[in-house]
Every structure is written in structure tokens, then in C-alpha cells.
Amino acid sequence: MQSSQYLNQLHTADKLSEEPWPEDATLYQPFEAEQILLPENASCLAVKAYLKMCNLPFGVRSCANAEHMSPGGRMTKLPFIRAGAFIFAEFEPIVNFVEQKDMAIGSWQDEDEKADMRTYVSLVENIFTMAELYVSFKNERVYKEVTAPRNGAVYPWPLNLMQNYSKRRNALRQLKVYQWHDLDIEHVIEKVAKCCETLEYKLKESPDTPFFFGDQPCELDAIAFGHLFSILTTRLPNMALAQTVQKFGHLVTFCRFIDEKYFQMRCLQD
Amino acid sequence: MQLGSKLLVYKGEWGLPSIDFECMRALCLLRFTRCPMDIETNANPLRSGAGKLPYLQIGNDKFIGYKEIKRVLDLKGYPVDAHLNTKQKHLSTTYSNWVFTQLHAYYHYFLYGDPHNYDTTTRGLYAKRTPFPFNFYYPSTYQREACDVVQVLGGFDINDKLEKHDGDYLVVNAKKCVNLLSRKLGRKVWFFGDTYSELDAIVYSYLAIIFKITLPNNPLQNHIKGCQNLVNFINRITKDIFRNECYSSTKLTKGSSYTDSTLTPSERKFVETELNTKIVAGVGAVLAMGAFAAWRGLYTQLTRSSADYDGVDYEDDELEEVLD
Numbered sequence: 001m002q003s004s005q006y007l008n009q010l011h012t013a014d015k016l017s018e019e020p021w022p023e024d025a026t027l028y029q030p031f032e033a034e035q036i037l038l039p040e041n042a043s044c045l046a047v048k049a050y051l052k053m054c055n056l057p058f059g060v061r062s063c064a065n066a067e068h069m070s071p072g073g074r075m076t077k078l079p080f081i082r083a084g085a086f087i088f089a090e091f092e093p094i095v096n097f098v099e100q101k102d103m104a105i106g107s108w109q110d111e112d113e114k115a116d117m118r119t120y121v122s123l124v125e126n127i128f129t130m131a132e133l134y135v136s137f138k139n140e141r142v143y144k145e146v147t148a149p150r151n152g153a154v155y156p157w158p159l160n161l162m163q164n165y166s167k168r169r170n171a172l173r174q175l176k177v178y179q180w181h182d183l184d185i186e187h188v189i190e191k192v193a194k195c196c197e198t199l200e201y202k203l204k205e206s207p208d209t210p211f212f213f214g215d216q217p218c219e220l221d222a223i224a225f226g227h228l229f230s231i232l233t234t235r236l237p238n239m240a241l242a243q244t245v246q247k248f249g250h251l252v253t254f255c256r257f258i259d260e261k262y263f264q265m266r267c268l269q270d
Numbered sequence: 271m272q273l274g275s276k277l278l279v280y281k282g283e284w285g286l287p288s289i290d291f292e293c294m295r296a297l298c299l300l301r302f303t304r305c306p307m308d309i310e311t312n313a314n315p316l317r318s319g320a321g322k323l324p325y326l327q328i329g330n331d332k333f334i335g336y337k338e339i340k341r342v343l344d345l346k347g348y349p350v351d352a353h354l355n356t357k358q359k360h361l362s363t364t365y366s367n368w369v370f371t372q373l374h375a376y377y378h379y380f381l382y383g384d385p386h387n388y389d390t391t392t393r394g395l396y397a398k399r400t401p402f403p404f405n406f407y408y409p410s411t412y413q414r415e416a417c418d419v420v421q422v423l424g425g426f427d428i429n430d431k432l433e434k435h436d437g438d439y440l441v442v443n444a445k446k447c448v449n450l451l452s453r454k455l456g457r458k459v460w461f462f463g464d465t466y467s468e469l470d471a472i473v474y475s476y477l478a479i480i481f482k483i484t485l486p487n488n489p490l491q492n493h494i495k496g497c498q499n500l501v502n503f504i505n506r507i508t509k510d511i512f513r514n515e516c517y518s519s520t521k522l523t524k525g526s527s528y529t530d531s532t533l534t535p536s537e538r539k540f541v542e543t544e545l546n547t548k549i550v551a552g553v554g555a556v557l558a559m560g561a562f563a564a565w566r567g568l569y570t571q572l573t574r575s576s577a578d579y580d581g582v583d584y585e586d587d588e589l590e591e592v593l594d
Contacts, residue, residue: 072425074371115450116361119368126367177422179337198360205357 021103025058025083027051028066034153035064038234039132044079046091046226052262053105053217054098064154075129075174091125095219106218117213120202120220127195128227130180131241134188137171141237189244196248199224203250210257217258224251225258233267275328277339278313280399284482285508287311287515289395291377291475296324296339298471301511303348309515315400321411353465362467365454369469372447373476375423376440380480380488382416383428384437387485441489448477448490452497470507478504 029044030036070077073090080089088094098104136147152160175181209215231241279293318325326333397405426436481494
């Protein structure tokens with residue numbers, strides 16, 4: 001699983017930088033309309049935003065069993081990308097892969113800035129993914145009305161119950177490892193609000209530019225956009241997360257700007 | 271802070287104030303902020319209510335776990351990040367979170383997950399700090415927790431065969447993390463210059479344990495040794511801040527250990543044990559010898575001989591009486 005990912009990265013680092021970006025690079029994800037869940041949607045959007053920022057061409061393929069095809073990962077295991085002979089899952093390995101090809105954005109940053117940026121990325125990924133998992137699987141109403149029917153949508157009757165059961169068990173275990181399992185929804189909101197505060201503070205540090213670090217996009221822009229945009233635009237029976245993010249005007253403006261520049265989905269209301 | 275409130279943690283080892291990451295974190299919060307509270311290092315983990323240390327006892331209320339303790343300290347006016355400016359506060363949060371993702375899996379895998387390490391060292395450490403019948407069962411709860419941590423953060427199952435354990439991935443991540451921390455610390459006293467932060471507490475807790483623990487397989491230990499500023503950081507905090515809590519089971523007999531090179535290993539082990547154990551062993555030895563003597567019939571011989579003697583004496587008396 002991850003050893004193969006890591007060894008792939010290590011042994012082919014030299015070869016990779018010479019080879020061009022493959023034309024047929026494909027991003028695999030679950031069906032967007034019927035199946036995908038909030039945390040997965042966020043991570044897929046983050047990767048797409050990153051690849052678009054790097055100006056790399058890629059195709060998107062929706063498969064019902066994308067999660068089970070993925071080589072593994074720490075959070076949602078999705079999306080994964082197939083580029084030539086290589087398969088990488090989740091945001092960070094994909095970013096590392098692109099960086100080895102010298103096509104990455106953010107090569108203008110010095111090392112200290114890069115370290116800071118990496119920590120921001122990890123904060124955003126952890127806090128938002130955990131909050132999204134919490135809302136999707138711990139909130140009874142959201143789980144019954146949205147998560148369970150959507151996750152089971154692609155499977156026939158007895159199998160969907162089993163899939164839901166194992167998915168929920170995994171999600172709860174993840175929450176436990178990150179020490180989120182015994183939190184109330186208020187504490188979750190508090191954590192998300194704190195994370196948003198950190199992001200907004202970072203955004204305000206360079207008020208003249210729309211991006212987090214300087215006047216060019218970087219990984220943090222991609223991942224923050226992926227999560228914030230998904231939270232803001234996904235309709236759930238419990239909109240506590242979206243309401244929390246909405247309180248941070250600068251972040252909403254930031255999402256609208258990135259959407260306008262790279263996606264033109266325009267589903268974010270004013 | 272209310273009088274009589276105290277923090278209960280595991281006793282330390284190798285000169286550290288505690289053997290457990292969560293306990294170390296809580297201790298750091300308390301000592302960094304100079305919160306006037308007692309520390310009880312000889313705690314019973316089964317009294318906490320959750321079966322785990324650390325916990326904070328204020329009156330009859332118990333606050334279990336690092337998160338709760340931090341919340342209580344924040345409310346009572348001892349927030350750990352109070353002296354940082356806004357930017358540093360945010361950076362402290364992001365770096366703490368990042369260190370967690372890089373080192374948490376390493377810590378859990380090499381302390382509880384690696385079977386050899388666990389059997390030779392970690393199980394004993396926790397078992398010694400738990401009262402008698404529970405010490406057989408209690409350390410394995412930590413191992414079960416580590417199983418989840420490694421599965422989620424490391425991507426493999428520690429109950430699998432040893433060849434399938436993907437420790438390399440964890441080690442590489444941890445080494446990268448240590449390199450970056452070493453560079454960020456530079457020649458500063460704390461990570462953010464002159465004031466402590468939550469980041470210092472977390473880095474110290476992880477690295478001090480990984481650095482000082484005596485595990486058969488611990489690849490990060492040598493790596494930390496190579497980063498002199500981190501070693502100084504660990505030693506300075508241990509010496510300056512935890513002067514009273516530090517504990518090492520071998521320190522007491524350091525003076526005598528020079529002279530006893532002639533002793534056999536088992537004798538040397540006995541010399542290093544505590545006084546209580548020695549007394550118990552002594553009493554046990556006397557009882558065993560006594561039992562052996564009884565079995566060989568020594569007492570019956572003794573009593574018989576004295577009875578004979580008494581008898582003779584008695585007869586003598588009787589004779590004398592008769593003579594009288």
C-alpha cells in the first residue's frame with residue numbers, strides 16, 4: 001500500500017523529472033451526483049484545483065468503486081490519479097508527484113515559507129476532513145438522510161447495508177484516532193471556527209493579493225478552496241459547518257475568486 | 271487555583287518526569303504556565319474513571335485527558351499560548367497539528383506496535399505502574415489503541431505478519447519532521463523565541479520519550495542525537511523545569527554500581543531493586559527456609575529434644591520432691 005507509494009516516489013524520482021506529464025493522466029472519483037460524500041468531495045475538489053493551478057491537463061473518470069481501487073491513504077483515500085505507470089492517492093502524494101516533475105506551483109517559496117505552508121495544509125486537511133466526517137457519520141439525521149443512502153446508492157440491497165456499516169466503522173475509528181470521537185457538535189464548530197480564523201488571518205497578511213502566500217497560488221490555496229467550497233455548497237440537513245464558514249467573509253470571497261478563475265461553477269450564492 | 275487540586279500522572283523513567291506522552295503534555299502545560307498545583311506521580315490509572323492517566327482532580331471533580339486539562343487551565347487563567355502574538359498563536363496551532371500527524375504514528379508503532387519493543391520494554395513500564403491483578407491486562411489496552419492509530423495514520427495492521435509492517439514510511443516521515451523542527455528551533459530557547467508555546471510542549475513530549483527510551487529498535491533515536499540543538503532543548507527542559515518530578519529507577523544505586531563488578535547479574539539486579547522489594551524478598555526467604563526446615567522435621571526434633579530435656583528436668587524435680 002503506502003510502502004509501494006513511497007518506494008515508487010523514491011526510486012523513480014530521477015526518471016520522473018525527465019518524463020513529461022502524461023497526456024492521459026486520469027483522476028478517479030466516485031459519482032458526483034449520486035454517490036460522493038462531503039469529505040470525499042472536498043478532497044477531490046482540492047486535487048482538481050491544484051492540478052488546474054499547475055495548468056496540467058487531466059481527465060476525470062467517475063467509478064462507483066473508486067474508493068476500493070485506490071492504493072490507500074490516511075484520510076478518504078480519494079481521489080487517486082493514474083499518470084503513466086504511477087498511481088497516487090490523496091492530496092499530499094499527488095502534490096509530491098507533481099513536484100518531482102518540476103511542474104509544481106510554489107517553487108518560488110523559500111524553505112521556511114514552504115515549511116509554514118505545509119503545516120497550514122496539514123491543519124486544513126485534518127480539521128476540515130474530521131469535521132466533515134463528524135457531521136456525515138456522527139450526526140444521526142445527516143447519516144440517515146444523506147450519508148447512508150448516498151454511500152449505499154451504487155450497491156444492491158444486502159450489500160449496501162454492509163458497505164454502510166464498514167464505512168461508518170472506519171470513519172468512527174478515524175475520528176477516535178484524531179481524538180474527535182468524544183466531542184460535542186459545539187466543540188467541533190469551535191475547532192472549525194478556530195481553523196477558519198487562522199486561515200483568515202493568513203489571508204489578511206497579504207491584503208493586496210487574493211492568495212494566501214504572495215501573489216501566486218500554492219497548495220494551501222487549493223486545499224482550502226476544496227474544503228471551504230464543498231462545505232459551503234453542499235446541502236445537508238445540518239448546515240452548522242456552512243454557517244460557521246459563512247461568518248468569515250474573506251474566506252467566502254476567496255472561494256468565489258478561485259471558482260471564478262479556475263472552475264466557473266458559480267454555485268456560490270452572494 | 272483551588273487548594274488540594276492535583277494532577278495525577280505515571281511515574282517517569284530514564285530521568286524523565288513521565289513515561290507517557292499524554293502525561294508529559296499535561297505536565298508541560300502545568301509547569302510552563304507555572305500553575306500552582308500538586309503533581310502526584312504515583313497514581314493509580316484505574317481510579318481516573320476512564321482507566322487512563324493523566325487526570326486532574328479538583329475537589330471531587332475529575333478532568334480526564336489532555337484536552338479536558340487544557341480546557342480547565344484555560345478557564346482558570348493559565349492558557350499556554352498567552353504570551354505569543356497573534357501570528358505566533360496561529361503558527362503554534364498549525365505546527366502542533368502537523369507534528370501530531372508526523373510523529374503520532376511513529377510513537378505508537380515503535381512503543382506499542384513493534385512486538386519486540388513492546389514485549390521487552392513498554393509492557394513492563396506500564397505494568398509496573400499498575401496495581402497487581404490489573405497489570406496483566408492493562409498495558410494491552412494501550413496496544414489496542416495503537417492498533418487503531420497505526421491503521422489510520424500508517425496504513426497497515428500491527429496484527430499482521432512482521433514483514434508486512436511498513437515502518438519505513440513512518441520513519442521517513444518522522445525524520446523529515448525532526449529535521450524541520452531542528453532547523454526551526456535553530457539557536458533559540460523556545461520555538462517562538464523567548465516564550466513557551468503549546469508547540470514546545472508537544473515536541474518535548476514526543477521527542478524526550480523517543481530519545482530517552484531504551485528500545486531495541488528505535489531508528490529515530492540516533493537521528494535525534496544528530497540534532498544537537500534538539501538534544502539540548504530536551505535536556506534543558508528536563509533539568510530546569512522538571513527538577514522535582516524526574517525519576518530514574520537506576521539512579522539510586524549509581525554510586526555502588528562502580529564497586530560491584532564482581533557480583534553476578536542476578537545479585538546486581540537485586541542490589542538495584544527498591545527497599546520494599548528487598549524486605550519482601552527477605553521475609554519470603556526466611557519463610558521458605560522455615561518451611562523447608564519444618565518439612566525436614568527439624569522442629570519436631572527440636573521440640574522432642576527439649577521435651578526430653580524437660581522431662582528429665584521434671585523427673586529430676588519429682589525425684590527431688592520424693593527425696594524431700
